[in-house]
Amino acid sequence: MAERPKSVSAWLNTRLPIISVFRREYIEFAMPRNLNYLWNFGAFAVVSLMLLVLSGIFLAFNYTPTIADAFSSVETIDRQVASGWLVRAIHMGGVSMLFAALYVHIARSLYYGSYKAPRELVWLTGLGLLLLVMITAFAGYVLPWGQMSYWGATVVINAVNTVPLIGKPFASWLLGGEGLGNIALHRFFVLHFVTAFSIIGVIALHVATLHVTGSNNPTGKELTRSHQTVPFHPYYTTKDGLGLCLFLMVYAGLIFFAPDFLTLADNYVQANSLVTPADITPEWYFAPFYAILRAVPSKLGGLVLATGSIAVLFATPWLDASGVRSARSRPLLRVALPALFLAFIVLGIAGLHSPNGVWLWSSRIAVTYWYFYFLGLLPFVARRENSDNLNGAGE
Ligand code: HEM
Incomplete structure (x- = not known):
């Protein structure tokens, strides 16, 4: 039983x-x-x-x-x-x-x-x-x-x-x-x-x-x-x-x-x-993407840039080829990443203002940096870190 x-x-x-x-x-x-x-x-x-x-x-x-x-x-x-x-x-x-x-x-x-x-x-x-x-x-x-x-x-x-x-x-x-x-x-x-x-x-x-x-x-x-x-x-x-x-x-x-x-x-x-x-102002959490949408005169261009700003995140694990994981062990990233966070905040504030003068230009600079970080800096820094041989500080 x-x-x-x-x-x-x-x-x-x-x-x-x-x-x-x-x-x-x-x-x-x-x-x-x-x-x-x-x-x-x-x-x-x-x-x-x-x-x-x-x-x-x-x-x-x-x-x-x-x-x-x-x-x-x-x-x-x-x-x-x-x-x-x-x-x-x-x-x-x-x-x-x-x-x-x-x-x-x-x-x-x-x-x-x-x-x-x-x-x-x-x-x-x-x-x-x-x-x-x-x-x-x-x-x-x-x-x-x-x-x-x-x-x-x-x-x-x-x-x-x-x-x-x-x-x-x-x-x-x-x-x-x-x-x-x-x-x-x-x-x-x-x-x-x-x-x-x-x-x-x-x-x-x-x-x-x-x-x-x-x-x-x-x-x-x-x-x-x-x-x-x-x-x-x-x-x-x-x-x-x-x-x-x-x-x-x-x-x-x-x-x-x-x-x-x-x-x-x-x-x-x-x-x-x-x-x-x-x-027409969005809620604060959409403001960064709204600022990107309006950063260029073309509506389609703005849409491509705004959706692209999220698309690059999907590719991030492969864009960053470094063997080092944490920014704690990556001196350049320790500066470049806070600058990326600042760019996001600037975009958020710009998105809550009319797209003229200083707000338009700061959103253009911020979105340029956003793309530069993911498409330029990450692959470039990753290569240098590997060649500098940081002894697998992240692993
Ligand atoms: C509704 C949305 C989300 C919920 C409820 C959620 C929940 C969680 C929880 C409970 C953990 C474990 C605790 C922690 O590491 O904080 C975690 C880890 C993680 N999440 Fe999320 N998450 C969400 C969205 C996201 C997003 C949008 C991303 C990135 C784009 C993300 C990336 C990660 C990663 C990479 C980890 C592992 C972190 C580590 O081990 O260091 N999550 N998530």
Whole structure:
């Protein structure tokens, strides 16, 4: 006769080993012992995404995806639905917190060379997540049907229309017609939560690829000896927990003390296709790409540059041929990378201003540096580092 399992969890685990898999991947999993607080930002992204999905479900209960009622249904959520203002503030603030966490997460990965072999798939699935988050945020921003929702989306659609041959057919296929109307709004609503839920699946893939290789660390050297690693629990559950408390405090500060700090007043005016706002400004997290879009006079040129600025990230693991991983051991990168981060910030500020004079020129310089870093500096520096024979400082 088969032996009786000792507990319900043992019974379950012999049939579906989720408990032992969880124990292996999230409790006993060997982590480098020297990770700094920049390794908290992946967990911050996970938590902000969970809060976004949860609050989004409650918003969807009361939202109406028609151009006649979308704006007023959002006003009703803000003013009449019990705690609706709170749910909406969590959702809107959450987008900014997610993007902030993601930009630091990417900067950390660039600085410590986490994109390099053998973690290319972690990097690529991460970029897949970035694209999905961007699409979700873009579709979501159209939903309240305010002036900026309408005109922001119109700018993007006009840019897509400039793509030869496929631009116009693609835009009208997506929108279900020539411009933004009821069909388009309905589709953006569906797209918004379909992409949002698919992000959850891709996060699982992202973390699974990370668990094949294990985490990188500030030195960039692979830590293989047992005294160089600690189990994920309790060491990183507490460290992530502490970081999360601080992250949630900033998030709560945004929700309770400055819910409109990052939003644009124009989006509290219902969309009107006959009145163009004086300045069409994106949310801060899209501003760097918007600045690139407007850095050159040609619309198509701007679109190519903006999409190319993300495309080069996909090629980064192969553009950087250096055997050295962490910028800590790469003197030139220690200067060139902070300059890249500065260029991104300059682009972000430029994207929030009219494309004239100093803002136009600073965005042109910044985007030139962006491309120079990935297509010129990285391959060039990598060659020199190899020939200088840094004795595998990163390995
Ligand atoms: C919703 C979006 C994302 C979530 C929830 C997420 C989550 C995580 C988590 C939990 C980790 C492990 C902890 C850590 O290293 O911080 C991680 C690691 C990593 N992520 Fe992401 N990530 C996201 C997007 C991205 C993006 C956009 C990139 C890069 C383009 C990226 C690249 C990486 C890399 C390279 C690692 C390994 C880091 C290392 O071991 O040094 N991730 N991610």
